[in-house]
Amino acid sequence: MSGQTSEQLTVAIVGGSGYAGGEFLRLALGHPHLKVTQVTSERSAGTPVSMVHPNLRGRTTLKFRKLAELEEADVIVLALPHNSAAKRLSEFESKGRTLIDLSADFRLKDPEMYKKVYGEAHPAPEKLGEWIYGNPEIHREELVGATRIACAGCFATSVILALYPLLKLGVLLPKDIIATGLVGSSAAGASPSESSHHPERAGSLRVYKPVGHRHTAEAQQELPGHFPLHLTAISTPRVRGILTTAQAWVPDGYSDRDVWSAYREVYAAEPFIRIVKVARGIHRYPDPALLDGTNYCDIGFEMDQDTGRVVLMSAIDNLVKGTAGHAIQSLNIAQGWEETTGLEFAGLHPA
Amino acid sequence: MSGQTSEQLTVAIVGGSGYAGGEFLRLALGHPHLKVTQVTSERSAGTPVSMVHPNLRGRTTLKFRKLAELEEADVIVLALPHNSAAKRLSEFESKGRTLIDLSADFRLKDPEMYKKVYGEAHPAPEKLGEWIYGNPEIHREELVGATRIACAGCFATSVILALYPLLKLGVLLPKDIIATGLVGSSAAGASPSESSHHPERAGSLRVYKPVGHRHTAEAQQELPGHFPLHLTAISTPRVRGILTTAQAWVPDGYSDRDVWSAYREVYAAEPFIRIVKVARGIHRYPDPALLDGTNYCDIGFEMDQDTGRVVLMSAIDNLVKGTAGHAIQSLNIAQGWEETTGLEFAGLHPA
Amino acid sequence: MSGQTSEQLTVAIVGGSGYAGGEFLRLALGHPHLKVTQVTSERSAGTPVSMVHPNLRGRTTLKFRKLAELEEADVIVLALPHNSAAKRLSEFESKGRTLIDLSADFRLKDPEMYKKVYGEAHPAPEKLGEWIYGNPEIHREELVGATRIACAGCFATSVILALYPLLKLGVLLPKDIIATGLVGSSAAGASPSESSHHPERAGSLRVYKPVGHRHTAEAQQELPGHFPLHLTAISTPRVRGILTTAQAWVPDGYSDRDVWSAYREVYAAEPFIRIVKVARGIHRYPDPALLDGTNYCDIGFEMDQDTGRVVLMSAIDNLVKGTAGHAIQSLNIAQGWEETTGLEFAGLHPA
Amino acid sequence: MSGQTSEQLTVAIVGGSGYAGGEFLRLALGHPHLKVTQVTSERSAGTPVSMVHPNLRGRTTLKFRKLAELEEADVIVLALPHNSAAKRLSEFESKGRTLIDLSADFRLKDPEMYKKVYGEAHPAPEKLGEWIYGNPEIHREELVGATRIACAGCFATSVILALYPLLKLGVLLPKDIIATGLVGSSAAGASPSESSHHPERAGSLRVYKPVGHRHTAEAQQELPGHFPLHLTAISTPRVRGILTTAQAWVPDGYSDRDVWSAYREVYAAEPFIRIVKVARGIHRYPDPALLDGTNYCDIGFEMDQDTGRVVLMSAIDNLVKGTAGHAIQSLNIAQGWEETTGLEFAGLHPA
Incomplete structure (x- = not known):
């Protein structure tokens, strides 16, 4: 091939x-x-x-x-x-x-x-x-030559990619992790409904799944280790995009720099993951507005040194990196093609 | 009473x-x-x-x-x-x-x-x-004591109120008048449909009635004089509100100041009409964003002295001054109550 | 008086x-x-x-x-x-x-x-x-006759009102509480800046204060008991409004019905607090879209019976119940006027 | 080359x-x-x-x-x-x-x-x-080998491309043409100002140039024939995009089918112009929501057979087909490269 x-x-x-x-x-x-x-x-x-x-x-x-x-x-x-x-x-x-x-x-x-x-x-x-779970960052080797690819859920993808490095490296404390996803309206599909009716939805911030989100099971299956994971999903006025914040806990003495290192160690070679954490300017953390149409998952974080709380953030386009894009990425890997083929769009600014 | x-x-x-x-x-x-x-x-x-x-x-x-x-x-x-x-x-x-x-x-x-x-x-x-056509600015006297009130259409109201003074005073040239209405999604009602599906509608600017708008007949019935009136309706990402620009023509020598005088002559005593034309700042003309929930019709204008073109503008909340608000206003008049009763909300800024 | x-x-x-x-x-x-x-x-x-x-x-x-x-x-x-x-x-x-x-x-x-x-x-x-902290739900008695009123911060208000009953009644377990606030752009004030520039902000979901939010101190001062409280603030495309989700923990056996009772016990007589938790329809939980211009704080919740996690939700208009509205409410109490005077606006639907 | x-x-x-x-x-x-x-x-x-x-x-x-x-x-x-x-x-x-x-x-x-x-x-x-005016649809031959390219203005581009075929073929009556442009906030540039401040702009429909728009001169220079052209520009809540409606007049007996023929005759070989006029569905006319990031100019129209009024519509991304995209397209022509090189992005749906 x-x-x-x-x-x-x-x-x-x-x-x-x-x-x-x-x-x-x-x-x-x-x-x-x-x-x-x-x-x-x-x-x-x-x-x-x-x-x-x-x-x-x-x-x-x-x-x-x-x-x-x-x-x-x-x-x-x-x-x-x-x-x-x-x-x-x-x-x-x-x-x-x-x-x-x-x-x-x-x-x-x-x-x-x-x-x-x-x-x-x-x-x-x-x-x-x-079937191989179609998350290239975790299953790249298994995807080579694969002929059955089950694409990861969009919210699950954003949760998994934010948490995976720190869990893989065994860094996080075994405390409750709270992941809150802000989700665009396209995630609910193309069929009109009362909840998607523009006058009802346009300005709305609506908690639609405070507990019991189905993607919890996927995320727990894919993420290493045993720990309690809790998801809350909120709809936003955007059409595309998910912004997830995951609240987790690191040991005493673990520093901002250590989180950097962990992400870099695990994601260094990933073509579609960008660590976004900038000290100044207005684009300091991941923002789905920049990702419409792209296959990127932007990941950021911030630590509260006093409490050991670390806020992990991830942003994706739910229809691309959350669905069709990682399907293409997985297929590229399966077929031995250049992994980024067909996924070159950089995204717009402003958007 | x-x-x-x-x-x-x-x-x-x-x-x-x-x-x-x-x-x-x-x-x-x-x-x-x-x-x-x-x-x-x-x-x-x-x-x-x-x-x-x-x-x-x-x-x-x-x-x-x-x-x-x-x-x-x-x-x-x-x-x-x-x-x-x-x-x-x-x-x-x-x-x-x-x-x-x-x-x-x-x-x-x-x-x-x-x-x-x-x-x-x-x-x-x-x-x-x-039945009395429920436009208080034109039919106030007939509304007194009325028991059958047919409320004016929302786009018609914005067109009528922008044009009425200059037509009543016989100022406009008998040339084609083009009125373009930018309309919020609530004007299409509460039933979900493909066109109101949030992902399809949220960012859309959609010409939905370029010609043949039904409110043309109402506007022509209510406005004085014979002249060709053409309506185009465009949907916007707003939920409420209509902004109408009406392009009309005045004789040589007719000035900006004359338009002011005409509006003031006809609308001086109107409790819900405000002439909005400010020389500086960012709120120089009518803007429906300021009118959500209010019964105001804000009216502005600008002249092109070189060509005699005058751009008349009006903004309303389609559900209030365009529907339920002028129904209340008409009822207040019919019953002999203070005309502004129940319609006191000032609107929000910012909004 | x-x-x-x-x-x-x-x-x-x-x-x-x-x-x-x-x-x-x-x-x-x-x-x-x-x-x-x-x-x-x-x-x-x-x-x-x-x-x-x-x-x-x-x-x-x-x-x-x-x-x-x-x-x-x-x-x-x-x-x-x-x-x-x-x-x-x-x-x-x-x-x-x-x-x-x-x-x-x-x-x-x-x-x-x-x-x-x-x-x-x-x-x-x-x-x-x-000075009396201007939160009428907690300090009503002290506000009577008060002549120094320090209005509560807007995000703090949404956090406090969501958590107060369960903390006052001693229900919550002494575990970390995570409160995530989705905040409209008006909260950053009227001065233009790069981050408020419309092309940069319009579609953005931006974590602007993942840790270290100043209102943490207010909320901890006002809320009963000792427990770790963590705030994360995210800007949304809305102009007004805050939607807060607070993730907290109740003991084994504590039920949904018990949370209802707790809220009812503490807030039964509150004129501006509404418990919003509806089993069907699209407006099941608090939504700031319905509160623009009003002094309401809508509060809802959902329990995850398996884990004891309870998701508390609150929505306010940051400029009204979050600022000027509870200032008026506090002043009404201080002066002995009807508490709702001047705060009657019901809010719009759709909005 | x-x-x-x-x-x-x-x-x-x-x-x-x-x-x-x-x-x-x-x-x-x-x-x-x-x-x-x-x-x-x-x-x-x-x-x-x-x-x-x-x-x-x-x-x-x-x-x-x-x-x-x-x-x-x-x-x-x-x-x-x-x-x-x-x-x-x-x-x-x-x-x-x-x-x-x-x-x-x-x-x-x-x-x-x-x-x-x-x-x-x-x-x-x-x-x-x-300098060659950088509008490839009109100046393609002059652009071959060009080394000085003056890119057309964004609003001018949308006006010119909507009107050019009917004016080139001498179809339009010599009556006033009214072009109304609905413009996104990015057209005003990257510098923050009071008018671009998100809380002021987010929900606003603001007439910002009712008369005297500078692009009138460009459009009149480029469009064939002598006729009065009038522009009105209105800002919308979108970030990118221009939707222009041009109201013009055709002779008695001129039909919808004739407009189709005229557009096809002039634009048949254009790689970035699509005629959008569909009898059913919700995407019947051009909509800038579909064009973010693309170099397309979508063009549609509708006739009022009773009056000879024709409503021409065009939609572009102001930063691409209105600025940087047609600059690239012009350069491609100048250099003898495939005209669509680097401009392949199809746009998103939903968006």
């Missing part, structure tokens, strides 16, 4: 009228090794994809087709509601060599946990072991 | 789960001469009104009832979709002495025009003559 | 061109027992106050004067930068019987703590004991 | 701490034929450019230098305030073969008009003839 432009895998996106599928489509259209040949949507079958994703006007002449019309492709991207992909897994397995699932269906290893979190028995528990 | 606080009329709001009805309710609850006794909603019957209008928590213990349960009241406020109130008019006539309609059903005097604009024959054309 | 409308105290607002002073002015102009006779601003002396606070056009003809021109008034409201009022205290004492300070100068009882938090020795430590 | 990636021109950006210069820098860093070697800023000299443009963290290690330190480069991009570049023209001429000016200094051909519009005599009137 090589990085030659001449090689192109065909891609089918199943459930491509939503935001996750649309974002994968956008990225895939600009990816030199991918050729999107099919996009399905039950509701919009027959219409041009650019009717639903108007940013792609002039970029593609593809039309949506029904799932029943799905033909073979090298890569099948599943952008369906939770618990849909797993139920039809064998069908997708027969149509493509590589499957990428953007839903929660194959993220959890433990079918009992799946049932507890998603309220239904997993339709294909025997298959869970085949 | 007097201004004694002791006098209170009972009020029933029909269709009170929408934004227009909810806003009338908010204002009526703070009005010393009104006592809201009933609010109907087919969808929410049985639930407290504060479930739907959470700003009224602690302000009222009223519950929605079904329209079929409507009982008598002194004032019946009809906040139904277009063409609903007119169809059941006799029912409402039998339940209350004073009817206030917030829809378009009784605004146009000419049933032919109604049919042309709204696409259906008017259900009660013989009744149209009984 | 009585509640007669005929009684009016004269009011001078010192430093009235900022947002806090402007908001006090707006509320005082609508207050039947207050008559604003002077507003000072060094920068804007000589210009009408409505040039700076355009919402007050048509509401007042007052002009700003210089502080040097301050004359006597019954009530002097100090809306100056921190450490300004205390330095000129004797001057203000000579000009008015009642002083209300909106800055941080007289909030902390302990001059050592003041020095630690604000970096300077307090200019009038011997006077600190004369 | 060829399209080989190996060829790279060195680029110096003069005045690179502003938004226009920053955007040119972003695009140039992703351009295979450009190598940015210098960025000047008097205020930020010595600091990394990513301190000011945080989207470029990890993308460049360049630091700002002072203008006095400017060295030679193949391309010098002038992103200075108006009337600055022209005054130092000979200095820049000596440092680089190709000059691209992003200000208004070299747009107008007539020095008298320049003086009238900008209030000062032009510092180098004899040089005006050397």
